[in-house]
Amino acid sequence: MAVPNIKLNSGYEMPQVGFGLWKVENNTADTVYNAIKAGYRLFDGACDYGNEKQCGDGVARAIKEGIVKREELFIVSKLWQTFHDKERVEPITRRQLADWQVDYFDLFLIHFPVALEYVDPEVRYPPGWHYDGDKEIRWSKATNQETWGAMEDLVEKGLARSIGISNFQAQTIYDLLKYAKIPPATLQVELHPYLQQAELVRLAKAEGIALTAYSSFGPTGFIELDMDRAKSASPLMQHEVFTTLAEKLNKKPAQVLLRWATQQGLAVIPKTSRPDVMTENLDCTAFDIPEEDMKRIAKMDLNLKFNQPTNYFPTEKLWIFA
Numbered sequence: 001m002a003v004p005n006i007k008l009n010s011g012y013e014m015p016q017v018g019f020g021l022w023k024v025e026n027n028t029a030d031t032v033y034n035a036i037k038a039g040y041r042l043f044d045g046a047c048d049y050g051n052e053k054q055c056g057d058g059v060a061r062a063i064k065e066g067i068v069k070r071e072e073l074f075i076v077s078k079l080w081q082t083f084h085d086k087e088r089v090e091p092i093t094r095r096q097l098a099d100w101q102v103d104y105f106d107l108f109l110i111h112f113p114v115a116l117e118y119v120d121p122e123v124r125y126p127p128g129w130h131y132d133g134d135k136e137i138r139w140s141k142a143t144n145q146e147t148w149g150a151m152e153d154l155v156e157k158g159l160a161r162s163i164g165i166s167n168f169q170a171q172t173i174y175d176l177l178k179y180a181k182i183p184p185a186t187l188q189v190e191l192h193p194y195l196q197q198a199e200l201v202r203l204a205k206a207e208g209i210a211l212t213a214y215s216s217f218g219p220t221g222f223i224e225l226d227m228d229r230a231k232s233a234s235p236l237m238q239h240e241v242f243t244t245l246a247e248k249l250n251k252k253p254a255q256v257l258l259r260w261a262t263q264q265g266l267a268v269i270p271k272t273s274r275p276d277v278m279t280e281n282l283d284c285t286a287f288d289i290p291e292e293d294m295k296r297i298a299k300m301d302l303n304l305k306f307n308q309p310t311n312y313f314p315t316e317k318l319w320i321f322a
């Protein structure tokens with residue numbers, strides 16, 4: 001399955017369909033290896049997913065067996081909030097690169113636009129949101145400007161080819177564009193028919209920032225985490241709009257959900273551990289959803305966000321999407 005590339009403002013090309021690595025916990029190295037065999041070239045990892053070493057093992061095995069070359073892969077990782085202070089950025093990036101067994105990231109993102117107090121990786125890794133690993137939230141004084149400057153240094157040092165942002169909204173993006181010497185190549189946000197983010201999509205397009213949609217299946221990825229908000233939402237793959245369309249187009253509802261995003265020019269990064277489903281999810285760029293059906297899906301927006309800290313644990317400190 002040939003996956004189209006998206007041209008980034010950094011000059012590099014990014015596959016439009018990639019593989020998500022969050023919550024890939026069992027047999028992670030095999031899952032990454034199988035995904036490469038299935039045809040995936042982009043892998044979306046992060047310090048916070050706690051599996052970068054195992055992901056690196058899967059990549060190393062595929063390279064060793066000659067299935068793929070390093071330069072054919074597009075490896076994405078993310079900077080966790082406890083490493084936003086400028087002097088913390090390069091050391092943690094080097095550690096993450098070592099875990100992946102590579103010497104550069106194709107794309108490195110600021111995971112969330114908030115800075116938390118440093119936690120020594122020797123004490124706890126990944127550090128998570130809480131300073132004490134349990135309840136306490138402690139801010140760091142690092143601004144996004146300080147952190148972005150350190151991200152730009154990664155590009156200068158050849159540790160990241162492109163840099164980008166995740167979970168930023170309009171106000172932080174406009175601000176960042178004022179001081180960025182290197183503009184963000186991509187913006188990665190939650191985006192599915194229940195959270196369509198139409199204005200953010202337009203903003204990114206107008207500013208030449210490629211947009212990656214995460215959690216394309218809406219509640220499904222969060223039901224795994226037993227999240228109440230996800231369990232009470234109607235599953236998209238079983239929604240009449242998508243089951244009917246899937247039948248009409250001779251595809252699976254999951255493929256239609258991914259195509260809804262790719263047809264808008266967005267990149268997607270679905271996650272699954274099943275090799276048959278991996279292949280199925282890759283096939284989401286070479287068919288079209290008729291315009292009248294795109295309009296029908298547009299009416300499904302509920303502005304329903306699943307991935308926010310306040311949905312995971314009680315806190316009055318992290319209303320970061322308010």
Ligand code: NAD
Pocket residue numbers: 019020021022023044045111166167188189213214215216217218220221222224237252254255269270271272273277280281307
């Ligand atoms: P997702 O939307 O990809 O859904 C995953 C769930 O859908 C799993 O339960 C999987 O078994 C199921 N599934 C996948 N393909 C299917 C198919 N064809 N048919 C039926 N079921 C199918 O979930 P996600 O993990 O939330 O998001 C994908 C990726 O996005 C993550 O792995 C991660 O890389 C990225 N992400 C980034 C952020 C961020 O803050 N930047 C946050 C969340 C996710």
